[in-house]
Amino acid sequence: MKMCIFICCLGIILNLAFASWDAKTDKPILLHPDSSWCWFQDERMLVDQGRLLLGGVSSQGDIHITMYDLQTGKRSQFVLHPRLEVDDHNVPALLVLPDGRYLAAYTKHGSDKITRFRVSSRPGDISAWEPEQHYEHTASVTYSNLCYLAGEGEKGRIYNFVRSFQWDPNFIISEDGVRSWRQGGRLLDGGGPTIRPYLRYKGNGKDTIHFIATDGHPSRQLNSIYHGYIRGGKAYRSDGICVNENIFRTEAPPVTAFTRVFQGDEQNVAWTVDIELDEKGRPYILYSVMKDPLPLQTGRRGMDHRYHYARWDGNRWHAQEIAYAGTRLYPEEPEYTGLAALHPKNPNLVFISTNAYPDTGQPILVDGQRRYEIFRGQSTDGGRTWQWRPVTSNSSEDNLRPLVAAEGEMTILVWLRGHYRSYTNYKQAAVGLLLREKKTDSDPEEKK
Numbered sequence: 001m002k003m004c005i006f007i008c009c010l011g012i013i014l015n016l017a018f019a020s021w022d023a024k025t026d027k028p029i030l031l032h033p034d035s036s037w038c039w040f041q042d043e044r045m046l047v048d049q050g051r052l053l054l055g056g057v058s059s060q061g062d063i064h065i066t067m068y069d070l071q072t073g074k075r076s077q078f079v080l081h082p083r084l085e086v087d088d089h090n091v092p093a094l095l096v097l098p099d100g101r102y103l104a105a106y107t108k109h110g111s112d113k114i115t116r117f118r119v120s121s122r123p124g125d126i127s128a129w130e131p132e133q134h135y136e137h138t139a140s141v142t143y144s145n146l147c148y149l150a151g152e153g154e155k156g157r158i159y160n161f162v163r164s165f166q167w168d169p170n171f172i173i174s175e176d177g178v179r180s181w182r183q184g185g186r187l188l189d190g191g192g193p194t195i196r197p198y199l200r201y202k203g204n205g206k207d208t209i210h211f212i213a214t215d216g217h218p219s220r221q222l223n224s225i226y227h228g229y230i231r232g233g234k235a236y237r238s239d240g241i242c243v244n245e246n247i248f249r250t251e252a253p254p255v256t257a258f259t260r261v262f263q264g265d266e267q268n269v270a271w272t273v274d275i276e277l278d279e280k281g282r283p284y285i286l287y288s289v290m291k292d293p294l295p296l297q298t299g300r301r302g303m304d305h306r307y308h309y310a311r312w313d314g315n316r317w318h319a320q321e322i323a324y325a326g327t328r329l330y331p332e333e334p335e336y337t338g339l340a341a342l343h344p345k346n347p348n349l350v351f352i353s354t355n356a357y358p359d360t361g362q363p364i365l366v367d368g369q370r371r372y373e374i375f376r377g378q379s380t381d382g383g384r385t386w387q388w389r390p391v392t393s394n395s396s397e398d399n400l401r402p403l404v405a406a407e408g409e410m411t412i413l414v415w416l417r418g419h420y421r422s423y424t425n426y427k428q429a430a431v432g433l434l435l436r437e438k439k440t441d442s443d444p445e446e447k448k
Contacts, residue, residue, distance in 0.1 A: 028417070028431035032066045032077065034058040035430040036088040036416060037401060038423065039273065039339055040143045040163075040198060045403045045414055048096050049124060052405065052412055052432075055092040055104065059427050061085050063092055063106050067126045070407060070434065078126045080104055080118050085111065088423045093144035098156060100124060103178055105144035105160055109423075113137045115144060115162060119178055135172060135181045137164045147203035159184065159209065165250065167196045169213070186252040187235070190216060197255050202275045202283065207231055210283045212272050213255050215264070218290060218335040223270045225287050227312070228258035238283075238312055261310050261317045262287065269293040270308070271335055276342045284311040284347045284383070288325055288337045302334025303327050304361075307352055309383050322350070322386045323358035323377065327370065329400075330421060338372040341404040343411065350377045351391070351402045351413055358388040372398040374415055391433070400428070411435045 035056030037044050045054045052068040063081040068074070084090055089109040097103055100123025107115050115135045121128040145161040153175045160181070164170040171184040190197045195216045203209040208231045214223040227238050235244035238259035244252065262270050273286040291304040305326060310319035329336035338353025355370040356363055358377065363370050374391040391413065392399045402415040413435060418428030 028433055029068070029073075030429060031068055031075065031414065031432055032056055032064065032430040034060075034427070035064070035066075036420070036423075036426045036428050037091040037403075038089045038143075039401065040089075040145075040200070041091050041093045042145050042201060043094050044091055045405050045412075046094055046096065047405045047407045047412065048100075048102075050407065051124065052414075053094055053102065053126070054403075054414060054430060055094055055106075056430055057084075057086075057088050057091050059086065061087070061090075063090060063104075065092065065094070065102075065104060065126055066430070068432075070410065070412070076126060078129065080129065081106065081116065081132065084116075085109065086424050088426065089142055093146045093160070095146040095148060095158065097178065098148075098150075099177070102126065103146065103158070104129075105146055107141045107144055107162065110140045110142045110163075113140055113164075115141055115160065115172070115181075117178065117181075133178075137162070137170070137172075139165045145199075145201045147201060147209050148205060149203060149207055149209070150205060151207040159203075161187065161199070161201055161211075163196065166190065166193055168252065169197060169199050169211075185246075185248040186250050187211070187230070187247060188213060188255050189252040191254055195221070198272050200272045200275045200285075202277055204277055204281055208281065210275060210277065212261070212275050212283075212285050212287070213258070214270060214272055215255055218269045218271050218293065219296070221269075222264040222266060222293070224260050224264040225262040225270045225272065225285075225310075226255050226258040227261050227283060227285070227317070229283075238317065239315075259317070261285070261319055262289070262308065266294050267291060269335075271337075273307070273337075273340055274342045276344050276347070278311075278347050280314075282312045282314060284309070284342060286340050286342055286350065288335075288340075289321070290335055299331065301328070302331075302336075305337045307337075307340050307350075307354075307358075309350065309386075311347060311383050318383065320384060322383075323352055323375075323388065324354060324356040324361035325352070326355035326364075326372070332422060338398070339401045341402045343404050343406065345406045347383065348379045349404075349411075350386075351375070351404055352377060353400050353402055353415065355398075358386075366394055366396070371395055372400055374399045374402055374413075409436055 087109040092104040092106040095103040102120040117133040169187040173184040215221040328334040340352040343349035377386040405412040414432035416428040
């Protein structure tokens, strides 16, 4: 009887938490008291059988992982590598292996040539891990992006996309359950030894990995946004035209060989933010656009950012500006925004961080200071228009870099709350909310 009462009470509590979007009544869950992440690694957060896994880098440079049980609220943590480097570019990418164990991959920020790997000792458990493995690249390395394709090879193939040779997107692969890794190839040619295309990746788990890319860093290039995908060892444009017959080599096509989703110019410089796949396996994406990129020498760049959304309908891309993203995160990196995240199972939901009201661009002020808050955006017309509601408000600290996962009807929203002065100087906590979302039938793109 006591157990039944406990379960009923727990269900009532969870339903109340899921139903409310009022920031005054929803108190975020503390997942980790000292964490940060960049946005060119994935998956930084995933859900496995009712357990939330979250990677991060502490203000002391510890590479850590957190597990949170979505039903019981039990939280556990493990430090994968203490004091690796104080830099949020080093956050681990996470993957659930076919046997249920977890794989974590992480690097330094270009200061050595090593990708580091650790595998959990048991499925569904982060309390013990196998010793750290190393793969040494031919050039310095940054970022980790793990994708598993079950349909490739006898045991499936794991890809890890990194920035390495020529500062381009390269990848290594494992075909033996991560017992070993070997060089895969170079995905794109940025066009110069120091030009850095910035990519986001999303695999379908079976046979295809989609990506979006920039021409380079927005401080040096008038970035456009491009899309492509790999399948069966080849690289394709959005429309299925083959661009590279063999991705497993160092020769690679230029970024511009792929489908251009957004055209950059002297008043519009883009940066990739997020990519997901809809129920038909078609990509939908987010990217930011800086409206005041020039001139470089003034130091006043980055005071007007916007978020853009685009969606592939099987024949063409539909793209539009959806929200004001506010001002730069800090002066030394005027291209940085508070960032945004797509809902992985509902193309009509996005979550953004901004210090401007999304629909008007007016500054968000708390005690006379601009503050980054989290907003939820919903579309009922396939992404053409959006309605915005605050998730946080009147905050004493900034709310940055949201992540979104889903489990059934549950939406798991996680973000960083605290102070961010640079990618090597931050003091933030990882917090989250568990929210109930009901999928609507009003998405015209899903019906096509």
